[in-house]
Each structure stands twice: as C-alpha cells, then as structure tokens.
Amino acid sequence: MDVSGTIYTIRRSFLRDRINILLLRGSNVKPVALAQDIYRISANIGSRDLFEGIWPIPNGVSLNSYLVKGSRYTALIDLVKDWEGAAGSVSAQLKDTGCDITDIDYLILNHMEPDHTGWLADVKQKHPQLKILCSKRAVPLVEAFYGFSDQVQAVSDGETLDLGGKQLVFYDAPNVHWPETMVTYEPASKILFSCDAFGSFGQVHEAVFDDQLSDLEMKFFEGETLRYYANIVSSFSIFVQRAIKKLSALDISIIAPSHGIIWRKNPASIITMYERLASYMNGPAEQEVTLVWSSMYGNTEALVDAVVSGLDAESVPVNIHRVPQDHVSYVLASAWRSSGIIIGMPTYEYRMFPPMYSVLDVLERSHVMNRKAFRFGSYGWSGGAQKQFDEFSEKMKWECLGSVEFHGAPSREDRETAYGRARELAQRVKQWTL
Ligand SMILES: Cc1cc2nc3c(=O)[nH]c(=O)nc-3n(C[C@H](O)[C@H](O)[C@H](O)COP(=O)(O)O)c2cc1C
Ligand SMILES: [Fe+2]
Ligand SMILES: [Fe+2]
Structure with a gap:
C-alpha cells in the first residue's frame, strides 16, 4: 500500500501495545x-466487552465512585454496573474504608447511564432506606430503569447537601452526557466530581493521580x-462548552471523573484538553489528515499511495484507516x-459502499463538521456514490475539493490528479488556523 503513512500507523499501534503491557499488569x-474522609472507590473493567455495546476497549475502562464521609452523613457519588465483578470489588473497597453499603445515607446519581x-x-x-x-x-429514569421511586429525591441546580463538615453542591450539566446529567462539588476540599465529563477510557492501577503518572502513561x-x-x-x-463555562466560576483543586485518572496536579490541563477537543467540532x-478508504477489487485502493504521497510531500501527518477492517471507534477518533x-x-448498488456509509453516519452523529475534504473512488456502470457523498458533505x-472519480481502473492522469488534490488539501489544512 502506501509508504510512510503505514509506518506512522504501525508505530502508533506498536507504542499502544507496549503501553498496554505496562498498564494491564495487576488489577x-x-x-x-x-x-x-473522601475516597475513590473504583472498578477496572477488562477488554472483553464493547463499551455501550459498540466501542472496543482494548485497554479496559475504569468505573469510579466516590465516598464522602461527613460527621453526620455519608454519601456515595455514582455507582457502578455489576460488570466483571465490579459490584463485589466496590463492596470490598467500601469495607476497607470501614463502611458497608448499608451505612451509606445518600447515594448521589450524577448520571443515569447504566455504567454508573x-x-x-x-x-x-x-x-x-437509602436516600437517592x-x-x-x-x-x-430511576423508575424506568430500576422500577422504584421511593426515597428518590430531585435536587435543583446549585442546591447543597450538608453532610456535617462537608457539603455537596449539585450543578446541572445537561447532555454531558445524557439530558439528566449533573456534577457534584465539595467546597471544603474543592473537588469536582464530574462524572463522564473529563473522563477517559483505559484501566487505572496504582497510579491514580496525574502527578503519579510517567510521561508514557500520561501519553497513553x-x-x-x-x-x-x-x-x-x-x-x-x-x-x-456550556458546562465548562458554567463551572469556571468554581474554585477547583481536583477533578474526579467517573472514568479514568484523577486530576490534582493540574486540573486545568484536562479542562483545557476537553475545551480543545470540543472546539474540533x-x-x-x-x-492532520484522516484518510479512510475501502475497496472491493483494488481499483479505489490503487490511488491510496498517490494520495498519501501528496500528503507526505506537504509533511502533513496522515491517519490511515481501511473500512470495514478498522473499527469505526478509531476512525472517529482520528477524524475528530x-x-x-x-x-x-x-x-455499490448505485450508492456509497455500505461500510463507508455506516462510518459516515457515525461521523455525522458525532458532528465531525467543517472539514477540508475530498473523495476518490471507482465505479463500474453509471456511478452513484459521488452524488450521495456530495449530499452528505x-x-x-465539509469544504470539498473536486473529487477524483474514475471508471474502472485509475489512469496515470487520475493518479496525478489524486496526488495534486492531496497536496492541495494538505496546504489548506496547514493554512487553516483560527
Ligand atoms: C455488488 C456490486 C455492486 C455494484 N454497484 C454498482 C453501481 O450501482 N454503480 C456502479 O457504477 N458500479 C457498481 N459496481 C461496480 C463497482 O463500483 C466497480 O467494480 C468499481 O471498480 C469497484 O471499485 P473497487 O475495486 O475499488 O472496489 C458494483 C460492484 C459490485 C461488486
Ligand atoms: Fe454516560
Ligand atoms: Fe460513563
């Protein structure tokens, strides 16, 4: 296939596997x-299941709950799904802190998704008798998913629960990730329990805080x-973006999400990372360029190396994915x-090749908007993929350069055009700044 693009991809996955070996030791x-009196109680999930039934987690994921013991009341913030023994692990850790699940006075549910x-x-x-x-x-949603409503009480935005010496303040953070999502803040310790916000995939072992991670683990x-x-x-x-703006009024020393590591050395860094990621929309x-390609009989594939060479000539990094071989999870992360x-x-049958259609559907749902783009591809009869792709883009x-569409196998001229288009796209990418 291509030259340096493949090498780039291989290097990345080699690095990922090395880090996997480092991280998956011991659980x-x-x-x-x-x-x-504030503890993280966590469960590491392995890599057998897909997260949300769709996303691979080759490095696993952590489910974090937080125990807050006041002088009068004890609260547990977020729960886990009983997944790969997570419930047993949480019970055992509660016991380590001198607590049984029946000793909890308040269960705070920041978010109703079943992972929590x-x-x-x-x-x-x-x-x-647990108060929720x-x-x-x-x-x-408690009623809909779990069939009960007694002892379940709504808190309003900004409301405070006094545990005795410790308080919990609740802030609505709608749609980060579901409509009902909120976050919880403890003012004395300045900890923000942010649930899905500021989270990440990947199991967490001995190094739990950002300041305990090596550079390699931080990269991971x-x-x-x-x-x-x-x-x-x-x-x-x-x-x-709205939630970050709203929470900027809080004095935050520690960000404690419900997935991934805890940010205490530099909580601003994960906020900045999320702000940057949100801005990519x-x-x-x-x-960088993400090149996603598919091909039945090698005709479309025949232009992949010309496209990669064009990007290389402009020294723009390329993430290469072939579909359906590569999972959409990775394609989406690269495209984002x-x-x-x-x-x-x-x-394919007068329209876009189905596995690519499916990938583009995910990019649409995820709002991968405003990109510099173009398409290349082969047809055999009267085409059809381009028309559908134009509607999509x-x-x-997406600001599209002219497509490189060809009948059957690509000609030398098609190769040259594809090379030129890729260079032009790379130049536009380099020139595009805010
Ligand atoms: C199942 C199937 C359906 C196809 N449907 C169409 C079509 O609707 N319109 C068309 O122009 N070509 C169609 N073709 C022809 C392909 O687009 C053509 O063979 C093209 O060269 C395939 O490119 P590839 O080698 O990169 O897969 C179809 C081919 C297959 C195998
Ligand atoms: Fe969620
Ligand atoms: Fe979650």
Missing part, C-alpha cells in the same frame, strides 16, 4: 484518599481521552482530531 484496586447505575436495583434491595439524590430529569491517557471524547462525548460538544482541528478528511470509496459543511 487490585484499593480505595484511594483524595482528601480526609447498573447495580442500583441490587443496592436498593440491600438497603431500602439526582436531578429532576433523572427521577423518572491522552490517547484514551481523545478516543473516549470522540466516541462518547463529541456529539455533545456544545454542552461540554467546527474545526480547525489538528493539522483531523482538519482534513479524505474518503476513498467505490460505488454539504450537510456536514
């Missing part, structure tokens, strides 16, 4: 103190934050961070 999770609530029915059975606090929009989490953001949060980027993103997108795709506000 004993212990409660970790964030401040006096799945264990709820069982907990309710064990502890019927959640946003107004979450109340009917940056990658896992990007893929988590692109896969789970990107559709809601406008709401992420409308471009410019990074000065790239200012340029090139689609290589033949016509107009909807996505």
Whole structure:
C-alpha cells in the first residue's frame, strides 16, 4: 500500500501495545484518599466487552465512585454496573474504608447511564432506606430503569447537601452526557466530581493521580481521552462548552471523573484538553489528515499511495484507516482530531459502499463538521456514490475539493490528479488556523 503513512500507523499501534503491557499488569484496586474522609472507590473493567455495546476497549475502562464521609452523613457519588465483578470489588473497597453499603445515607446519581447505575436495583434491595439524590430529569429514569421511586429525591441546580463538615453542591450539566446529567462539588476540599465529563477510557492501577503518572502513561491517557471524547462525548460538544463555562466560576483543586485518572496536579490541563477537543467540532482541528478508504477489487485502493504521497510531500501527518477492517471507534477518533478528511470509496448498488456509509453516519452523529475534504473512488456502470457523498458533505459543511472519480481502473492522469488534490488539501489544512 502506501509508504510512510503505514509506518506512522504501525508505530502508533506498536507504542499502544507496549503501553498496554505496562498498564494491564495487576488489577487490585484499593480505595484511594483524595482528601480526609473522601475516597475513590473504583472498578477496572477488562477488554472483553464493547463499551455501550459498540466501542472496543482494548485497554479496559475504569468505573469510579466516590465516598464522602461527613460527621453526620455519608454519601456515595455514582455507582457502578455489576460488570466483571465490579459490584463485589466496590463492596470490598467500601469495607476497607470501614463502611458497608448499608451505612451509606445518600447515594448521589450524577448520571443515569447504566455504567454508573447498573447495580442500583441490587443496592436498593440491600438497603431500602437509602436516600437517592439526582436531578429532576433523572427521577423518572430511576423508575424506568430500576422500577422504584421511593426515597428518590430531585435536587435543583446549585442546591447543597450538608453532610456535617462537608457539603455537596449539585450543578446541572445537561447532555454531558445524557439530558439528566449533573456534577457534584465539595467546597471544603474543592473537588469536582464530574462524572463522564473529563473522563477517559483505559484501566487505572496504582497510579491514580496525574502527578503519579510517567510521561508514557500520561501519553497513553491522552490517547484514551481523545478516543473516549470522540466516541462518547463529541456529539455533545456544545454542552461540554456550556458546562465548562458554567463551572469556571468554581474554585477547583481536583477533578474526579467517573472514568479514568484523577486530576490534582493540574486540573486545568484536562479542562483545557476537553475545551480543545470540543472546539474540533467546527474545526480547525489538528493539522492532520484522516484518510479512510475501502475497496472491493483494488481499483479505489490503487490511488491510496498517490494520495498519501501528496500528503507526505506537504509533511502533513496522515491517519490511515481501511473500512470495514478498522473499527469505526478509531476512525472517529482520528477524524475528530483531523482538519482534513479524505474518503476513498467505490460505488455499490448505485450508492456509497455500505461500510463507508455506516462510518459516515457515525461521523455525522458525532458532528465531525467543517472539514477540508475530498473523495476518490471507482465505479463500474453509471456511478452513484459521488452524488450521495456530495449530499452528505454539504450537510456536514465539509469544504470539498473536486473529487477524483474514475471508471474502472485509475489512469496515470487520475493518479496525478489524486496526488495534486492531496497536496492541495494538505496546504489548506496547514493554512487553516483560527
Ligand atoms: C455488488 C456490486 C455492486 C455494484 N454497484 C454498482 C453501481 O450501482 N454503480 C456502479 O457504477 N458500479 C457498481 N459496481 C461496480 C463497482 O463500483 C466497480 O467494480 C468499481 O471498480 C469497484 O471499485 P473497487 O475495486 O475499488 O472496489 C458494483 C460492484 C459490485 C461488486
Ligand atoms: Fe454516560
Ligand atoms: Fe460513563
């Protein structure tokens, strides 16, 4: 296939595998103190299942709950899904802190998605008097998912729960990730329990805080934050921006999300990272190109190397994905961070090649808007993919260079045009700044 683009991709996955080996060693999770009487209680999920039934998690994911012990009341912020023994692990860690699930007075549900609530029915059975606090929009969801409503109480935006010496203040953060989502803030320790916001994929072991991570591990989490953001949060980027603006009024020392590491050395860095990722929705993103291609019989494929050479000539990095071979999770993460997108795709039954159609559908749902783009591809009869692609790219506000569409196998002229288009696209990507 191509020259340096492949090398670039191989290097990246080699690095990822090396880091995997480093990180997946040992999985004993212990409660970790964030401040006096405030603990992270966490479960590491392996890589067998797809997250949300769709996204691969080759490096696993952590589900974090937080225990806050006041002088009068004890609260647990967010729960887990009983997934790969997570509930048992959480129970054991609670015991390590001298607490049983039945000792919890308040369960705070920042977000109703089952990765943070799945264990709820069982907990309710064990502890019927447990008081559950959640946003107004979450109340009917408790009933819908878990079939009960007693002891469930809505809290309003800015409302405070006094635990004795510690307070919890609740702020609505709608659509980060579901409509009912809120975050919880503890003013004495200045900890923000942000639930899905500022989260990432990847298991967390002994190094729990940003200041305990090596540079290599930090790089790993940056990658896992990007893929988590692109896969789970990107559709809601406008709401992420709103939530960040709203929370900027808080004095935050520690960001404690419900997935991934805790940010205490530099909480601003994960906020900045999320702000940057949210801004990619409308471009410019990074000065990179994502090349996604598919081919049945090699005709479209025959132009891949010319396209990559054009990008190389301009020294613009390229993320190369072949579909359906590469999972859309990775294609989306690359596309999210790239200012340029090139689609290589033949016509299939008068329309776009189905696996590429499916990828583009995900890019649309995730709002990968305003990109510099073009398409190349082969057809055999009367075409059709280009017309459908034009409709798609107009909807996505992609600024498209002329496509390189050809009948059957590409000619030498087609190769030269594809090379030239790729160079031109790379130049536009480099020139595109805010
Ligand atoms: C199942 C199937 C359906 C196709 N449908 C169309 C079509 O609707 N219109 C068309 O112009 N070509 C159609 N073609 C022809 C392909 O677009 C053509 O063979 C093209 O060269 C394939 O490019 P590739 O080698 O990159 O896969 C079809 C081919 C196959 C195998
Ligand atoms: Fe979620
Ligand atoms: Fe989540």
